[in-house]
Amino acid sequence: MxxxxxxxxxxxxxxxxxxxxxxxxxxxxxxxxxxxxxxxxxxxxxxxxxxxxxxxxxxxxxxxxxxxxxxxxxxxxxxxxxxxxxxxxxxxxxxxxxxSPKAWRVEPTSRLDERLKQQALTLLGACGGWNTRSRKRLGQFARMNQISAAQLVAGIIGEQSDDGKQGETRDGGGNQVVRGPSLIDPAAGSLPWAMIPVVYVMMGLLLISVGYMKSSEVDGRADGGVAAIKDLDGGSEIGSRFPSSETRGGEKLVVSERRHYSAILFELEKANSVGVSEIEAGRAFSEIGERLGEQWTEFTVEELDRAVVAVDGVLGGILNPEVFDAAGSFLSLDDPDRPGSVFRLAVRSLLFGTRIDGGGVVEYSVMSRRAGVRSGEGAFDQYLLTEFVRLAKLSSDDPAWWAWWIGQLRPMADRVEGFDESRIFEAAYWRLTNGRIGDGWTECTKQIVQELEWREGSAARSWMMGLVVDPKVRSDRLAILTQAMVVHSSAKGLEVGMVVGKDDSMAEREAYLGKLRQRWATDRGASDGVRGQLVERIELLMRMTQSPTRPSQALSRGVELARVNSACLAYQRNDEASVIGMIQLFDTPMNSGQVSGKALDLSSSAGDELWATKARNLDDADELFAHLRAMDQFDVVGPKSAHALVYLAMQAPNLQVRAGAERAMMVRRDEVAILIALDRIAGAKRTTRRMAELIHGYIEFDGDLGDAAASRRALLERLVLAGMLDGGSSTGIVDGYWRSMEESYRLRTRSGGDEGAKGYFNEQVLGLMTDGGEVPGQTRAGLLIRLRQARGPIQEFVAYQAAALELLATDVASRHPGLGARVDRVMNENSDKMKQTVDAVVQIMLNERAMAELWMLVLESEGVS
Amino acid sequence: MKLAWIGIAWLMGATVFASVVQEQGADSELADLSPENPVLYLELGELELLDDVLSRDRGLGIELLVRAVYWAEQNGDNSVASSGCIALTEIVESDMARLWLWDLALLLDPSREKEWERMRAQRTDVTQELDLEAAQCLYAIRYHQQPLGGELFSRPEVRARILEAAVLGGIDRDDLIRVLELEIERGNEDSCRGRLYIADRSSPGRRLACPDHLRGLGMCANNDELRLLLRTEMVLGGVEVESWGAAASMSMDGAINMPAVSDLVRLFRVEADKAFYRDDQWVATP
Structure with missing residues (x-):
C-alpha cells in the first residue's frame, strides 16, 4: 500500500x-x-x-x-x-x-431460457408495461423460477447491439446534443453511471415479494403492453441521442397549449406515480415537460421543487432507451454556447451531471446518487442561481450571448433572492477586466446599460462609479461602456461626450468620477441636509488626516472620526433624531479627563529618614501614637517612612500601635510609596495572613487571602492606577480620550453598553448570526492574534475595532456589489498605514478613518454625491 | 511595537544558523524545486530538519521552509504556507518566536484555530513556572536581595524569559538589561543587603533607616527605571489595567502589528525570490 x-x-x-x-x-x-x-x-x-x-x-x-x-x-x-x-x-x-432470498442465489448456469423470457414478457404486457404492478409480478415470477431479478430484467430488455454507438456524443457544430444515460450493456460491459441507481431501484422493487395481485389488472391496457413488447422484441437501438427540441424521430414536436402550472405539476406527479414505459407515454410526458420548461417561472419555489423531483423520478425509472429518449426530449439543448434555457440546463445538470462550457465541449461527469432536490425547500431555485453564477463567467463579447443571458435573467429576478442586477455586474466585470475587445462589445454594452436601472440611488450608479476608479477595469472597454451609458441608457444628467477616453489614465478617470458625482449629486443631495452634512464632515476629516498623524493629533482626530462614524451608523438605521443630535456635537472638544497634578517624587528627604528611624526605635506606645500623628505634617509619605509605617503595622510590639499604624495607612490611600512598601512584604518568602489582610485592606481587594500571586498582581495594578509614573497630565488626557471613544461607541450599540469596541463588535456578530451568517475566518483569526498581543486596554480596543472594521467592510461589499473593488482598496491602504505607525492611538484613528471612508462609499452609492 | 520587531529579529537570529549554502552536493530533489510547487519546498524542508547530523542542514531546512511559506502564499496555497510556519516552530528556540510563527500560521489558514489554541494552552502550562522565577528575579533585584537576584538573572532560561517579557511589553531590551545590571550592582554595594534598617554602631540596640538608599528600597534610582522593571513584572505576572491613562503611562500603548510573510522572509534573512537550487546555491532563474 x-x-x-x-x-x-x-x-x-x-x-x-x-x-x-x-x-x-x-x-x-x-x-x-x-x-x-x-x-x-x-x-x-x-x-x-x-x-x-x-x-x-x-x-x-x-x-x-x-x-x-x-x-x-x-x-x-x-x-x-x-x-x-x-x-x-x-x-x-x-x-x-x-x-438474500433463495431466489437470488446465483447459479453457475442461468435458468433463464426463451420460454421463461416469453412468459415474463407476457406478464409484462398483461400488467400494462413497466409499472409498479408489473415489477412486483415479475419479482414473484423470478423467485418462483429461481432466477435473479437482474437476469430477468436483462433478459426481457434483450441483448444489446454492439455497434459502438453507445456512450458517444456527436462532435462538431450544429445541433450538438447530449445523449442521456444508456441501459445496462452486458456485451460492452459498461454500466453508465447514471443508471446504476436506476438499477438499484429496479432491483429493490423486484425484491419486494408481495403476493397480492388484482385480477382486474390482468386485462388492463393490453394494447399498450403489446406495443411495448413489440418494441422491445424488435431490439431497439441502444444509445440513441436526444432528438432536437423541435423534432422527435423526424416528426416535428407539437408543443401543447399553455396550461395552468398546477395542472402541469399534477400531470408530472401522476406520471411519476404510474411510471412511463411506452414511447407514446414518453412523448406525452415530454410535452408536459415542455410546458414546464416554458412556464416554470409561474411555479412557486416549493412546487417547482416538486416538479423537478417528479421529472427526476420519471426519467430515473425508465429502462428502455427509446422511451427514455422520448420522455427526455424536452431537455435537449440546441446550442452549447447559448443553451435554450438555463432552466433546462440546470435540470440536465442536476439529473445527469452533464455540463456545457463556453467552448461547446460536452462534459459527461460521473454522477453518484446525489441528494437530489428536496421538495419544499426551494433548493432548485438555488441550484438555478448556481448555474447562473457559473454561466456569468462564460460571458463574451457576443451580443447574442448577452441577449440570451439577460433574457434568462429577467424571470429569475422576481423569485430568487440575490438574483438582481448584481448578476449583470458580475458578468460585465469579467468582460471589462478582460483582454482584447471583440467586435460585438459595443452592442453588448448597449444591452447592458439598457437593462440596468439608472435612477437615483440605484446600484447601477454606484457600480459605474466604482468601475471608473477600479484599476483592474480596462480604459478601452470602459470607454465603450460609458459611451453606451450616455447614449442608450436611462441615466440622467449626462451629456453626450461625457465619457471615459479609451486611453485615459487613472488620474483622468478620477476626474471623470468627480464629474459623475457632480451630475448625480444634484438629484438628491440638496434635498437631504443630514446626509450632506455627514458627507461634508467626512470629506473634511479625510483631508485633515491624509498625511501621517502624530499621536497627539491622533487623539482628537480619532474622536472626531469616531463621532461621524457613529452618526453614519445611526443614519443607516434611519434614526434621524439621534443623527441630528450627534451632528450638533461634532465640534465639541474631547473630554479632558482628570489631571492628578501631583508629580511623583520618591527621593528620600532628611525628614523622611528621621521619621523612619524614630519609628523603629520608639518603644513606648504613647510615643509611637504621637509619632504617627506627626506624620500628618507630610503631604505625602516619604519612601522610607512608608516602609517604616508598614513595619509598624506589621511588627509593632503593641497591638494598638499596629492598629494605629494601619489606620494611618488607610487614610493615605493610593500613595505610591506605601504601595511599594506593601509590595515588598507581598513578595517575601514567607507571607502571613496578617500581611495579606493588610495588603487587601489597603488596596480594597476582595481576592483570596491565601493567593499570594493574585494579591501581588492586584497590588501592581493599583500601583499603575495610582499614576505613579508621570506627572499625571498626559494620563488625564488619555483617560479623557478613552471616555470620548467609549461615548461614541456606546452610541453605536443598541444596548448602549460601555464595552467600547468590543461591545460594537459583539453586536455586529449578533446581527450577522441573526441573518444566518458567520464571522469570516480571516476576521476571527486577526482578532485572536491581536488579542494575544494586546497588553492593555488600548491595544485590546484596537483589536476589536479592527475586527469591527473588517465586518463593516464585508457588509458594505455584500450590500453594494458595485463597491467591492473600492472597499478592497480602502482596507489594503489601511493595512499598510497600520504597519507604519508605532502607536496604538494612531492605529485607532486610522481604523476610524477607514470606517469613515466606507461610510462615504455607502452614502455615495445611495445617490448623494 | 517597533521594539518588538527588533526583539523578534534578535530572538530568531540568535537561534537560527546563518543561511549558508549547503556545501554538500545538490540533491536531485533540490533541483526539482520550483515556485509552482511550493509543497516540495515544505516536504524537503521538513526532511532536512529531521536530519540533525550536520548543523548546516538546519540552514537548508530553514531556507526551504521559508521558501515554502513564501511561494505557497504567492500561489494562494495558504494551507501549505501555514504548514511551513508551523514546521519552522520546531527550529526556533525562543518562545516568542514560536508564538509569532503560530500567529502567522493562523492568519494564513484560519482553519488552524484549534491547533493554535492548543499550542497556547500548552505554552501557558510550560511557561507559568518560568514566569514565576523570572518575576522573582526582578523582585529580588529591585529590592537588592543579593545574591539571589544576581543568581537568578545569570540563569539562561530566566534571563531569556525576562527578555521575552520585555519584547512582549514593548520594552527596550537593552535598556532593561542595563537597569537590571545597575540594580544588581547597587544591590551588591548595598551594605544593608536589602534591609530597611541597620544597626547603629554608635548606639547598640538602636536601628537606623539605611542611609545608602537615596530613594526608598525597591524604588530604583529614578522613575524611568522603576517603570521599566514594574512594566516587565506586570507582563510576567499577567497584570491588567483598565484605565487607558494608566496603560499609556506604562507605555502599554504600542501599535499592534499583524505578522506577515514579508516579515518572515526578512527576519530569517532568506532571499525567497531566488527559488531555484542550482550548483549548491539559490538562484532566481532555473
Whole structure:
C-alpha cells in the first residue's frame, strides 16, 4: 500500500480491499460471479462508505469512484476474465449467499431460457408495461423460477447491439446534443453511471415479494403492453441521442397549449406515480415537460421543487432507451454556447451531471446518487442561481450571448433572492477586466446599460462609479461602456461626450468620477441636509488626516472620526433624531479627563529618614501614637517612612500601635510609596495572613487571602492606577480620550453598553448570526492574534475595532456589489498605514478613518454625491 | 511595537544558523524545486530538519521552509504556507518566536484555530513556572536581595524569559538589561543587603533607616527605571489595567502589528525570490 488512494480504500473498505484490482475493491472472488453479484457488491461497498465518519470528504468520493470503476470493469465478462489474470481476487466477503432470498442465489448456469423470457414478457404486457404492478409480478415470477431479478430484467430488455454507438456524443457544430444515460450493456460491459441507481431501484422493487395481485389488472391496457413488447422484441437501438427540441424521430414536436402550472405539476406527479414505459407515454410526458420548461417561472419555489423531483423520478425509472429518449426530449439543448434555457440546463445538470462550457465541449461527469432536490425547500431555485453564477463567467463579447443571458435573467429576478442586477455586474466585470475587445462589445454594452436601472440611488450608479476608479477595469472597454451609458441608457444628467477616453489614465478617470458625482449629486443631495452634512464632515476629516498623524493629533482626530462614524451608523438605521443630535456635537472638544497634578517624587528627604528611624526605635506606645500623628505634617509619605509605617503595622510590639499604624495607612490611600512598601512584604518568602489582610485592606481587594500571586498582581495594578509614573497630565488626557471613544461607541450599540469596541463588535456578530451568517475566518483569526498581543486596554480596543472594521467592510461589499473593488482598496491602504505607525492611538484613528471612508462609499452609492 | 520587531529579529537570529549554502552536493530533489510547487519546498524542508547530523542542514531546512511559506502564499496555497510556519516552530528556540510563527500560521489558514489554541494552552502550562522565577528575579533585584537576584538573572532560561517579557511589553531590551545590571550592582554595594534598617554602631540596640538608599528600597534610582522593571513584572505576572491613562503611562500603548510573510522572509534573512537550487546555491532563474 504505497499510494494515497490505496490508503483511502483501506480506510473506507478495509485493508483487504486495498490489495489491488477490482476484485479486491468489491470483495469478490473470481467465481462464482455474475452481474447481480457485482451490482450488489457495488451497492454494499457504497453503503459502507456512506456509513463511514468521513463519508462526506473528497477522499470518500475518490473511493466511491474506485468502486464504480471496479464494477464497470467486472461487468464486462471478457474484461473480467482478463483482469482475473492480473489481479488478485477479493476476500469473498461480499456474497449473496445468506444475504438474500433463495431466489437470488446465483447459479453457475442461468435458468433463464426463451420460454421463461416469453412468459415474463407476457406478464409484462398483461400488467400494462413497466409499472409498479408489473415489477412486483415479475419479482414473484423470478423467485418462483429461481432466477435473479437482474437476469430477468436483462433478459426481457434483450441483448444489446454492439455497434459502438453507445456512450458517444456527436462532435462538431450544429445541433450538438447530449445523449442521456444508456441501459445496462452486458456485451460492452459498461454500466453508465447514471443508471446504476436506476438499477438499484429496479432491483429493490423486484425484491419486494408481495403476493397480492388484482385480477382486474390482468386485462388492463393490453394494447399498450403489446406495443411495448413489440418494441422491445424488435431490439431497439441502444444509445440513441436526444432528438432536437423541435423534432422527435423526424416528426416535428407539437408543443401543447399553455396550461395552468398546477395542472402541469399534477400531470408530472401522476406520471411519476404510474411510471412511463411506452414511447407514446414518453412523448406525452415530454410535452408536459415542455410546458414546464416554458412556464416554470409561474411555479412557486416549493412546487417547482416538486416538479423537478417528479421529472427526476420519471426519467430515473425508465429502462428502455427509446422511451427514455422520448420522455427526455424536452431537455435537449440546441446550442452549447447559448443553451435554450438555463432552466433546462440546470435540470440536465442536476439529473445527469452533464455540463456545457463556453467552448461547446460536452462534459459527461460521473454522477453518484446525489441528494437530489428536496421538495419544499426551494433548493432548485438555488441550484438555478448556481448555474447562473457559473454561466456569468462564460460571458463574451457576443451580443447574442448577452441577449440570451439577460433574457434568462429577467424571470429569475422576481423569485430568487440575490438574483438582481448584481448578476449583470458580475458578468460585465469579467468582460471589462478582460483582454482584447471583440467586435460585438459595443452592442453588448448597449444591452447592458439598457437593462440596468439608472435612477437615483440605484446600484447601477454606484457600480459605474466604482468601475471608473477600479484599476483592474480596462480604459478601452470602459470607454465603450460609458459611451453606451450616455447614449442608450436611462441615466440622467449626462451629456453626450461625457465619457471615459479609451486611453485615459487613472488620474483622468478620477476626474471623470468627480464629474459623475457632480451630475448625480444634484438629484438628491440638496434635498437631504443630514446626509450632506455627514458627507461634508467626512470629506473634511479625510483631508485633515491624509498625511501621517502624530499621536497627539491622533487623539482628537480619532474622536472626531469616531463621532461621524457613529452618526453614519445611526443614519443607516434611519434614526434621524439621534443623527441630528450627534451632528450638533461634532465640534465639541474631547473630554479632558482628570489631571492628578501631583508629580511623583520618591527621593528620600532628611525628614523622611528621621521619621523612619524614630519609628523603629520608639518603644513606648504613647510615643509611637504621637509619632504617627506627626506624620500628618507630610503631604505625602516619604519612601522610607512608608516602609517604616508598614513595619509598624506589621511588627509593632503593641497591638494598638499596629492598629494605629494601619489606620494611618488607610487614610493615605493610593500613595505610591506605601504601595511599594506593601509590595515588598507581598513578595517575601514567607507571607502571613496578617500581611495579606493588610495588603487587601489597603488596596480594597476582595481576592483570596491565601493567593499570594493574585494579591501581588492586584497590588501592581493599583500601583499603575495610582499614576505613579508621570506627572499625571498626559494620563488625564488619555483617560479623557478613552471616555470620548467609549461615548461614541456606546452610541453605536443598541444596548448602549460601555464595552467600547468590543461591545460594537459583539453586536455586529449578533446581527450577522441573526441573518444566518458567520464571522469570516480571516476576521476571527486577526482578532485572536491581536488579542494575544494586546497588553492593555488600548491595544485590546484596537483589536476589536479592527475586527469591527473588517465586518463593516464585508457588509458594505455584500450590500453594494458595485463597491467591492473600492472597499478592497480602502482596507489594503489601511493595512499598510497600520504597519507604519508605532502607536496604538494612531492605529485607532486610522481604523476610524477607514470606517469613515466606507461610510462615504455607502452614502455615495445611495445617490448623494 | 517597533521594539518588538527588533526583539523578534534578535530572538530568531540568535537561534537560527546563518543561511549558508549547503556545501554538500545538490540533491536531485533540490533541483526539482520550483515556485509552482511550493509543497516540495515544505516536504524537503521538513526532511532536512529531521536530519540533525550536520548543523548546516538546519540552514537548508530553514531556507526551504521559508521558501515554502513564501511561494505557497504567492500561489494562494495558504494551507501549505501555514504548514511551513508551523514546521519552522520546531527550529526556533525562543518562545516568542514560536508564538509569532503560530500567529502567522493562523492568519494564513484560519482553519488552524484549534491547533493554535492548543499550542497556547500548552505554552501557558510550560511557561507559568518560568514566569514565576523570572518575576522573582526582578523582585529580588529591585529590592537588592543579593545574591539571589544576581543568581537568578545569570540563569539562561530566566534571563531569556525576562527578555521575552520585555519584547512582549514593548520594552527596550537593552535598556532593561542595563537597569537590571545597575540594580544588581547597587544591590551588591548595598551594605544593608536589602534591609530597611541597620544597626547603629554608635548606639547598640538602636536601628537606623539605611542611609545608602537615596530613594526608598525597591524604588530604583529614578522613575524611568522603576517603570521599566514594574512594566516587565506586570507582563510576567499577567497584570491588567483598565484605565487607558494608566496603560499609556506604562507605555502599554504600542501599535499592534499583524505578522506577515514579508516579515518572515526578512527576519530569517532568506532571499525567497531566488527559488531555484542550482550548483549548491539559490538562484532566481532555473
Amino acid at each position: 504505497d499510494s494515497q488512494s490505496d490508503r483511502d480504500v483501506a480506510e473506507f473498505l478495509g485493508s483487504d480491499a486495498a490489495i489491488g484490482g477490482p476484485f479486491a475493491v468489491l470483495g469478490l472472488k473470481y467465481a462464482p460471479i455474475d452481474q447481480a453479484m457485482i451490482l450488489r457488491a457495488c451497492q454494499l461497498r457504497l453503503g459502507r462508505i456512506s456509513e463511514h465518519r468521513r463519508s462526506q470528504t473528497p477522499a470518500a468520493d475518490e473511493v466511491r469512484l474506485a468502486v464504480h470503476a471496479a464494477a464497470s470493469q467486472l461487468l464486462d465478462p471478457e474484461l473480467r476474465e482478463e483482469l482475473a489474470k492480473h489481479w488478485p481476487e477479493g476476500s469473498g466477503e461480499i456474497s449473496l449467499v445468506g444475504e
